[in-house]
Amino acid sequence: EPEVTQTPSHQVTQMGQEVILRCVPISNHLYFYWYRQILGQKVEFLVSFYNNEISEKSEIFDDQFSVERPDGSNFTLKIRSTKLEDSAMYFCASQAGQNYGYTFGSGTRLTVV
Amino acid sequence: KQEVTQIPAALSVPEGENLVLNCSFTDSAIYNLQWFRQDPGKGLTSLLLIQSSQREQTSGRLNASLDKSSGRSTLYIAASQPGDSATYLCAVRRGTGANNLFFGTGTRLTVIP
Numbered sequence: 001e002p003e004v005t006q007t008p009s010h011q012v013t014q015m016g017q018e019v020i021l022r023c024v025p026i027s028n029h030l031y032f033y034w035y036r037q038i039l040g041q042k043v044e045f046l047v048s049f050y051n052n053e054i055s056e057k058s059e060i061f062d063d064q065f066s067v068e069r070p071d072g073s074n075f076t077l078k079i080r081s082t083k084l085e086d087s088a089m090y091f092c093a094s095q096a097g098q099n100y101g102y103t104f105g106s107g108t109r110l111t112v113v
Numbered sequence: 114k115q116e117v118t119q120i121p122a123a124l125s126v127p128e129g130e131n132l133v134l135n136c137s138f139t140d141s142a143i144y145n146l147q148w149f150r151q152d153p154g155k156g157l158t159s160l161l162l163i164q165s166s167q168r169e170q171t172s173g174r175l176n177a178s179l180d181k182s183s184g185r186s187t188l189y190i191a192a193s194q195p196g197d198s199a200t201y202l203c204a205v206r207r208g209t210g211a212n213n214l215f216f217g218t219g220t221r222l223t224v225i226p
Contacts, residue, residue, distance in 0.1 A: 104159070
């Protein structure tokens with residue numbers, strides 16, 4: 001069964017550093033997402049991406065965050081200057097079309113120290 | 114804003130029991146509802162997707178129902194097994210506009226052998 005692949009599985013970074021989280025969505029999917037889950041809290045929406053542009057973003061997704069689909073297969077989330085409160089599990093997801101369910105990756109656990 | 118609540122927060126049952134997990138949402142104007150399973154420290158595995166026009170979906174020992182007008186969904190697990198132990202999340206997608214999901218806090222299920 002096709003999978004959404006995320007790398008790395010765990011990343012530790014110092015406060016203020018830039019991090020890039022990587023995702024390879026399912027190849028024929030059209031919609032791409034990033035969500036995050038702070039430990040013990042709900043899974044929260046960050047951003048959706050369709051047709052090579054952001055289609056929606058939450059209030060969490062401020063100027064410190066950016067997304068890219070640089071080569072038609074990878075989908076990345078960049079955090080420019082990490083804060084302690086950015087520590088969370090970050091999930092990438094893709095969707096074949098509007099009437100289909102989401103497929104999530106296994107997540108990247110980001111720890112900011 | 115859509116709020117999704119899951120009750121109970123935790124549930125422990127002996128192996129072989131049938132059980133019901135509950136999900137409620139405040140805005141009944143949804144597009145669809147998806148149930149996920151999350152194992153500790155892992156990603157989200159899709160279990161069932163119910164479109165707003167549907168009343169239920171079944172997959173193996175799992176049956177999910179949707180009562181959109183009352184803002185409720187249930188996930189029924191028949192003949193529970195220790196391997197069913199996980200956190201179960203429900204997520205709803207808004208009826209119009211954006212594609213993003215609103216998640217509940219989950220029900221942590223433990224099936225005792």
